[in-house]
Structure formats: C-alpha cells, structure tokens
Amino acid sequence: MTPEQIAVWAGAATAVCALLAGLWRAGRAAIRAAARLDDLADDWRGEPARPGVPARPGVLERVGRIEQRTTEIAAGLGDLERRLVRVEHELHPNGGGSLRDAVNRVDARTARIAPDN
Template sequence: MSDPTGAGHLDDVLLWAGALVTLSAALGLLWRATRGTRRLAAKVEDFVDDWTGTDDRPGVPGRPGVMTRLDKIEHKLAAVEHELHPNSGSSLRDAVDRVDQRTAHLDPP
C-alpha cells in the first residue's frame, strides 16, 4: 500500500478520524430522523397514562384513569337527576312543589 502523506502513522490517524466523523454524522442523521417518532411515542405514553391512571409515587399523588373518573361522574349525575324528578317526597323537586303549593294558598290568583 502506498503512503499518500509519506507518514504511515499519520495515514492511519486520518483514516480513523474520517471513519469517526462519518460514523458520528450517520448517528446524528439517524437521531434527527427518529425525533418525530420519539416525540409521538412520548405523547402516546402520556395518553396511555392518562387513560389507565397512575399509581402513587413518592411526592406525587396517583391519578385515577378515565374509566374510574367517568364512573364517578355518572354516579354524581345520577344523584343530581334523582333530585330533579318527583319521587317519594324526599327529592328537591318534591320540596319545590310543596313550597309552590303552600305559597299558592297564601296568594291566590
């Protein structure tokens, strides 16, 4: 093999430096090319954590998942709806109707 620079060790150093630069550039391009995929994966991970909930960690309280929170909302809504319709006399609607009847006797039309 001929020595282009005339110094064998210098040629070896230049060859390895060129290989290192080429490898670094390829890794940099690969890193940039996969950046969108990594961002999407992080967003999907956040979505899954929100959907399934998270457990308690030191210093961070856990959060219930979407289905647990929807179940709580449905129970609260059922309790409010129970108060809006007449039933056995214990609902808010029954109380409003009783007050309306009493005031109708006080001030006849």
Template sequence: MTGIPALDTVALWAGIIAAIGGALAVLFRWGRNLRRGLRRVGQVLTDWTGEPGRPGVPARPGVMESLEDVRDRLGALDDRVAAIEHELHPNSGSSLRDAVDRVDRRTSHLDKNP
C-alpha cells in the same frame, strides 16, 4: 500527477459525502418526529389508563375511574333535584308549594282594596 487525485474524483467523493449527510439529516428529523409522536401517544394512553402512585407522586385515575366519579356525583345531584321538585309541586300538604297555597288562601281577602 499520479499522487494527486483527479478533480473529478474529489468532486465525486464530495457529492457522495454530501448525499449521505443529507440522507442522515432527513432520517434524524423523521426519527425525532416519530419519537415525539410516540411520546404523545404514550401520554394519551397513560391518561386513559391512569397511573399508579409512587413515592412522592399521587396516583392519577384513568378516564373510566373519573367517569365513575362523575356518575356518582350526578346520582347525588339527581337526588337533590328530586327533593327540590317534590317541594315545588302540590302533594299531601307537606310541600313548600302547599304551604304557599295555604298562605295565599288565608291572605287573599287582605289584598282587596275598599
């Protein structure tokens, strides 16, 4: 029986091949998970910094540019709210509140029942 390998030798090589295959499978899964994680980090960084436009795809602003737009819109909204507040408080006679008070004074005698 010199031409046929011993059963122990075959079992040993089968175990080595199975161990190498298992290790490769584990490394493949770790690599795949690492690649997915790095892709997500890349997406976050792209969202943070923005993306320039290219043919057929519009530019995407980054977080800081978007926050500037929000700040500008809030500034405009502050101006509008200030104008509304001006109309709600009595001042030199030109506010809506002053007009309502004048109408109330002029019509207060109509409210009295005989």
C-alpha cells in the same frame, strides 16, 4: 483524482449527510410522538401513587365517578322538584287553604279597615 471525481465524491458525501440528517430528524419526531402516546396511555389507565406524587385515576374510573355523582344529583333534584311543587302550590289561590289565599284575605281586611284616600 480528477476534479470531476472529487465533485462526485463531495456530492455523494453531501447526499449521505443530508440523508442521515433527515433520518435523525425523523427519528427524533418518532420518539417525541411515542412519548406523547405513552403519556396518553398513562392518562387513560391512570397511575398508582408513588413517593411525593398522589395516584391519578384513569379515564374509565373518572367516568364512573361522574356517572355516580350524576345519579346522586338526579336523585336530589327529584326531592327538590317535589319541594318546589309544594311551594308553588302555596303561591296560587286554591279556595282558601294556600298562602296566596291568606294574603288576599289580609289585603281585603286591610282595605276595609284603612281604605285608600
């Protein structure tokens, strides 16, 4: 075998090794990506309970819970808004029936009884 042939075979072996190393790295990257996609699918669907690990609901179930809770909160806010309107009504004079009118009457009486110096 001549030195030129040895150099050609060494170059070919190097190219084959480099190709195999590139395929190895690409394969490992593909496996990691597939594992991440599998984790994403598990998060989307949720997971049932297993020994030592509680169940995890899926994304759609979580969204459903959020919508239900939002509806409950909105209903509570409607009641809170009605109560706030009643309280605010008491803070403005309305001709004698509000708390503000009562405070104004007490203030006027106090000013007549004990005028400021």
